[in-house]
Amino acid sequence: MEQAGFEASELVMETGFNSSPVTRGVLFRAVKPVAAVIRERIKPTGAEKREDKMEYLLQRALDLGAEKAKIIDTETVVLADWVRWKCQYGCPLFEKDPFHPPLAPDAASTKRVLGEYIRAILINGPNGQTLTEAAVRLEGEAYHRGYYKAFALTALAPGGGAASAPLGPSPAPGAT
Amino acid sequence: MENELTPQDKQQIEESIRQKYLKAAANPEGLFRYPTGRAGLEALGYAPDMVRALPEAVAASYCGVGNPFLLGPIHEGEAILDIGCGAGVDSIIAAKLVGPSGAVTGIDLVPEMLARANENARLAGLDNVTFQELSAEQLPFPDNRFDMVISNGVFNLVVDKVKALGEVFRVLKLGGRFMLADQVLVGELPKETKTRVENWAR
Numbered sequence: 001m002e003q004a005g006f007e008a009s010e011l012v013m014e015t016g017f018n019s020s021p022v023t024r025g026v027l028f029r030a031v032k033p034v035a036a037v038i039r040e041r042i043k044p045t046g047a048e049k050r051e052d053k054m055e056y057l058l059q060r061a062l063d064l065g066a067e068k069a070k071i072i073d074t075e076t077v078v079l080a081d082w083v084r085w086k087c088q089y090g091c092p093l094f095e096k097d098p099f100h101p102p103l104a105p106d107a108a109s110t111k112r113v114l115g116e117y118i119r120a121i122l123i124n125g126p127n128g129q130t131l132t133e134a135a136v137r138l139e140g141e142a143y144h145r146g147y148y149k150a151f152a153l154t155a156l157a158p159g160g161g162a163a164s165a166p167l168g169p170s171p172a173p174g175a176t
Numbered sequence: 177m178e179n180e181l182t183p184q185d186k187q188q189i190e191e192s193i194r195q196k197y198l199k200a201a202a203n204p205e206g207l208f209r210y211p212t213g214r215a216g217l218e219a220l221g222y223a224p225d226m227v228r229a230l231p232e233a234v235a236a237s238y239c240g241v242g243n244p245f246l247l248g249p250i251h252e253g254e255a256i257l258d259i260g261c262g263a264g265v266d267s268i269i270a271a272k273l274v275g276p277s278g279a280v281t282g283i284d285l286v287p288e289m290l291a292r293a294n295e296n297a298r299l300a301g302l303d304n305v306t307f308q309e310l311s312a313e314q315l316p317f318p319d320n321r322f323d324m325v326i327s328n329g330v331f332n333l334v335v336d337k338v339k340a341l342g343e344v345f346r347v348l349k350l351g352g353r354f355m356l357a358d359q360v361l362v363g364e365l366p367k368e369t370k371t372r373v374e375n376w377a378r
Contacts (some may be wrong), residue, residue, distance in 0.1 A: 004341040008352065011232040015220065015357065017210035021362025025210070025333070027356070029247040034351035076351070 006030035008076070034073045053145045056123055057138060064134035066123035074117045079107040099157055117149065132156040186335045190285060193333055197262065197286040203320045212239040217265070221246060226269055234296040235264035241329035242357025245269065253277040254323035259340075259345060260284055260330025264305070266294025270326060271297070271305040281322075283310040312340040320349045328357045 001009035008031040015025030024029065049142055060068035084101050087093075093100040105113070114120075125131050135152035142150035181189075199286045211219045214235040217227045220243040227235065239262060250256065250273040258267040271280040274287025282305065284290050293307045310316065312327075313336050334340045344354055 001341065001354075003338065004345045006341075006345060006365050017220070017239060017241060019210060019329075019359045022361060023359040026358060026360050027244065027247055028358065029356065030354045032345055032348040032350055032352045032354075050304045068244055073351070082259045 001028075001030045005032070007033050008078075031076065034076055053147075054119075054121075056145070057142055060141060061121060061123045061134055061138055064137055065127065065130040066134055067125040069121055069123045072120050072122045074114045074120050077114055077120070079111045079114075081105065081107045097157060099155055106113060120153075128156050132158050181335060189333075189335055192201050194286050196287070197284075197289055198209075202377060203377070210241060217241065222269070226272065229263070229272075229304075230268070231296075231299045231307060234263075234265060234268060234299055237292055237296060238265040239263070239329070240266060241359055244326045244328055244355040245273075245355045247355040248353055250274060250324060252330075255321065256280045257315075257322045257325045258282040259325060259327040259344070260333070261293055262289050262328075263306060264296045266305060266326060266328050267293065267307070268296060268300045268302060271298075271302045274304065276304055278304060280305040281317075282307045283312070283315075285309065286309060314339075315343045315347050317347045319346050320352075321347045323349055324353045324355060326355045329359065330360075331356060332359045339346060 001048060008029075010029055012027045012029055015027060020024070054070040058069045058071065084106060087101040091100065095102060098104065123138075124132055132152075132154045135154050136158045139150045139152040210216065214227065214230075214232075216238050217230075217235060217307070218224075220240065220247065222243050244266065250270055252273075252275045254274045255278065256267075256274060257269045258264075258270060258280060261267045264282050267280045267282035269271050270279070274280060281291055282290075284293070284307070290309055291306045297303075297305050297366055312330070312334050325348055331337060331340065348354065
């Protein structure tokens with residue numbers, strides 16, 4: 001699927017019905033990326049400055065240590081309550097800091113807040129702490145470029161200290 | 177592995193698919209290891225009100241391996257492509273979901289299946305669904321045409337899956353969704369190409 005260009009490809013479940021002993025019935029979904037929608041929408045409207053600023057933030061994310069950075073539409077972020085159960089049962093970080101349940105915002109409130117944003121920058125890389133620091137730096141840089149709502153939504157506390165994190169729940173990729 | 181197949185192998189595979197689904201067009205009961213017809217729709221978790229609303233002949237023609245509608249909502253007014261629509265039951269359900277302002281296109285390789293699909297759409301009283309004899313590997317639609325592509329039990333039969341996936345990607349709108357119910361291989365393929373070709377559509 002990724003080879004064809006899809007993203008968010010996901011084997012959702014097995015159907016329980018198999019057509020032969022060596023096959024298994026599955027449900028699978030994938031999405032054609034929407035980032036290009038944003039570019040197409042912006043360019044014809046003449047908002048090049050806004051585009052430039054986002055391009056700058058994407059490049060900064062890479063400079064700060066992210067391996068990949070892309071603009072996404074916040075409407076495409078999938079939120080579901082079952083994830084919280086995964087955290088509650090079996091995750092060693094449950095109840096350890098404000099970045100994990102039960103103190104971290106639940107799916108409903110996260111969805112509500114994301115609804116107040118149009119775009120986000122999704123950053124990806126192997127080192128969680130580096131990404132956290134990068135996201136927090138990006139939040140500040142986005143703010144100073146006029147994205148006053150920018151917020152770094154991270155899974156770790158900045159500065160490396162999980163339980164002693166001074167910030168509230170999850171600070172920000174630059175969302176506009 | 178698929179690249180090792182010759183054009184003759186591909187032809188043989190497509191012919192065996194046609195032969196198998198030619199029988200299924202008349203009546204799918206007993207041809208598959210999974211439930212078919214109305215029982216299949218119910219077992220796979222299709223919305224009960226949607227299943228109840230299907231005319232008996234339409235429901236009886238269902239043969240799918242899963243319920244792609246469990247994978248996300250379809251919205252009114254959307255354009256949907258159903259790859260390997262068979263007798264058109266999923267296309268008909270999608271057509272009801274998108275409503276009169278939406279449109280569904282079902283494609284299949286088997287003319288007898290398409291005839292059954294057209295008859296089913298007539299029985300269901302729908303005029304926002306059309307069917308065409310086409311291969312998933314070469315779609316004649318423009319780029320960014322569909323909001324969603326659905327497929328049920330067909331991609332496992334496609335010979336050049338990479339090419340077909342590329343076509344699905346191309347015809348989907350930016351942000352468009354691909355919802356797939358299918359069979360994946362969890363065991364060994366037969367080593368001999370001849371055996372693989374003969375078993376392709378079994």
